[in-house]
Amino acid sequence: MKPLSKTLWILIFAVAMGYLESAxxxxxxxxxxxxxxxxxxxxxxxxVTVTELYREAATLIMILAISILAAELWLHRxxxxxxxxxxxxxxxxxxxxxxxxxxxxxxxxxxxxxxxSIWTGPVIAPIINSLTMILVAAxxxxxxxxxxxxxxxxxxxxxxLLIGSxxxxxxxxxxxxxxxxxxxxxxxxxxxxxxxxxSLSTRFVPQHFDWLLFCTGVCMHxxxxxxxxxxxx
Numbered sequence: 628m629k630p631l632s633k634t635l636w637i638l639i640f641a642v643a644m645g646y647l648e649s650a651x652x653x654x655x656x657x658x659x660x661x662x663x664x665x666x667x668x669x670x671x672x673x674x675v676t677v678t679e680l681y682r683e684a685a686t687l688i689m690i691l692a693i694s695i696l697a698a699e700l701w702l703h704r705x706x707x708x709x710x711x712x713x714x715x716x717x718x719x720x721x722x723x724x725x726x727x728x729x730x731x732x733x734x735x736x737x738x739x740x741x742x743x744s745i746w747t748g749p750v751i752a753p754i755i756n757s758l759t760m761i762l763v764a765a766x767x768x769x770x771x772x773x774x775x776x777x778x779x780x781x782x783x784x785x786x787x788l789l790i791g792s793x794x795x796x797x798x799x800x801x802x803x804x805x806x807x808x809x810x811x812x813x814x815x816x817x818x819x820x821x822x823x824x825x826s827l828s829t830r831f832v833p834q835h836f837d838w839l840l841f842c843t844g845v846c847m848h849x850x851x852x853x854x855x856x857x858x859x860x
Contacts, residue, residue: 637697641711644689645718651682653726664729666832668738683742690715700778706764713757713764720750736833739799746799747833752841756795759848763788766855777858784851784858791847798841802833 628636659669671679694708723729730737733751740746767777780788810827 633697637693637707637711638714640693641714642718644686644711644715646722648686648715648719649722649726652723656727666736668829668831670826670829680741683740686715700776702767702778702780703776706767709760709764713760716753716757720754736836744800745803745828745831746796747802748799748836748841752799752836755845756848759845759852762852763848763855766852777855780855781858784854787847787851787854791844791851794840794844794847798837798844801837801840802835803828803831806831806834 656664659671690708690711693711694704697707698704720730729735730750733754734749736747737750738745738747739753767780807827
């Protein structure tokens with residue numbers, strides 16, 4: 628298959644996944660949030676909650692599978708994973724806006740993921756991450772005339788990507804972790820091992836998104852983009 632055709636079909640797959648994800652949310656909100664989505668989260672049955680957790684894991688497996696099929700080199704598979712994940716995430720919000728008229732703005736707070744803890748943040752944050760991931764993928768995949776494909780990244784670049792990603796994840800999960808710690812302090816008789824985090828999430832209302840922490844991680848990703856570009860020159 629020609630590179631352009633392959634890219635087109637991969638993007639079509641990612642857009643279709645974005646619609647499928649938004650369709651699931653439409654169903655869930657019709658059932659649990661008929662008056663409109665807001666925090667705190669509504670309690671869901673254990674079966675639905677477990678199904679949602681496995682669905683999120685299945686989504687990542689689907690993205691990984693198409694990425695492995697997209698390229699031979701592992702670095703290029705990593706790049707395609709970033710592309711598919713990013714297009715899926717961006718189109719998910721586009722379809723939610725079309726189907727539900729939501730979010731009201733790019734700064735509307737959303738629940739982003741459930742594994743390994745609840746992630747929350749303004750909608751614009753994951754979109755920024757997605758655009759940054761597309762940049763990372765583009766500089767890896769883009770070949771210069773008569774040049775060999777990039778097959779590895781330096782330790783410095785990997786460190787920037789991994790540490791930057793960890794910092795971004797902390798920014799997303801920080802609010803719920805702080806809430807959980809505060810809850811434990813105010814209920815010292817409850818063992819943390821016996822604490823039902825999913826039940827606790829039904830009382831959690833996000834208070835503060837750490838933009839400084841988030842932007843630090845994004846800047847590390849952009850620094851990695853610059854170093855990859857320099858390497859290819």
